[in-house]
Amino acid sequence: MRRRRQRECLRVWWHIVNIGALPVEGEIREGGIEMAKQYKVVARIVSIKGTCSLGHRVGDEFEIGHVTPIGMCSWAFYTIFPCATVLQYGGSLPWESDPDKAVVACPDPANPVVFELRRIVRRRKPT
Numbered sequence: 001m002r003r004r005r006q007r008e009c010l011r012v013w014w015h016i017v018n019i020g021a022l023p024v025e026g027e028i029r030e031g032g033i034e035m036a037k038q039y040k041v042v043a044r045i046v047s048i049k050g051t052c053s054l055g056h057r058v059g060d061e062f063e064i065g066h067v068t069p070i071g072m073c074s075w076a077f078y079t080i081f082p083c084a085t086v087l088q089y090g091g092s093l094p095w096e097s098d099p100d101k102a103v104v105a106c107p108d109p110a111n112p113v114v115f116e117l118r119r120i121v122r123r124r125k126p127t
Helices: 002-019 074-088
Strands: 040-048 061-064 101-105 113-120
Antiparallel strands (some): 040 061, 040 113
16 A cells, blocks of 8 residues: 555656656546546735735736646745635635635735635536
């Protein structure tokens, strides 16, 4: 069991280093285990108190992945990333009323930029 876990960790690490991303949904991994479904997560700036040193404005949107989006403050991304990862893999945050959303502020206490994270759930059309 331990060896299988080690091989799986090496395989995921290989994907990240060589392909730049985690294995995709539906890909059968060693041992017949399928990757968890991944959702798209979008971060939208809903408020700014003070002046953002990077020049972000209310309404700016960024698609959150495994690397900092172009144009997004890396400190804000580091703060957002844990919550975004939960939403990406179908989880929810217990303190939020909507399981598909989260509100996170950047770590600048003098000029907080507040982001709303939103999981994009694609609804299937009825047949």
